[in-house]
Amino acid sequence: MCLGIPGRVTELTDPAEHLAKVEVSGVRRIISVRLLAGQGLEVGDWVLVHVGFAMAKIDEREAQLTLDAAKKMGREYLDELDAFTSTRIV
Template structure:
């Protein structure tokens, strides 16, 4: 959604309707812009991916059923604050 102007190593993202600040430091040198798709794991952007790859990943996650639903519920309930 946006790269934070005061913290260029952080970006606000939307993960299934949950907004979070994530660390994008591992993608230093990669051209990133609002609307890009990125692979995130435990609050870190691991790689920039295209929309087809993102859709494929979401299809897989949704296909595993309850485990995916539990993970999204836990994400919505967690509180992560910017430092």
């Protein structure tokens, strides 16, 4: 099963290449935010992340509800977190 997990944008590392640093459950990674181009993404915004890509911009309440629900899924949540941890954009 593939999930999207909420992450908070901590830095816009390369706006020209649509790259941002996002924190998910204490882990920070640079991901692609290209799919959200034109949505006014800023530091502090929440996004739904799947294997190195921000899929949607979400509000903080939705992020918390999604994170709470994902954690209840157990192994699937841990698998998605592992995928996030091991994904790197080169």
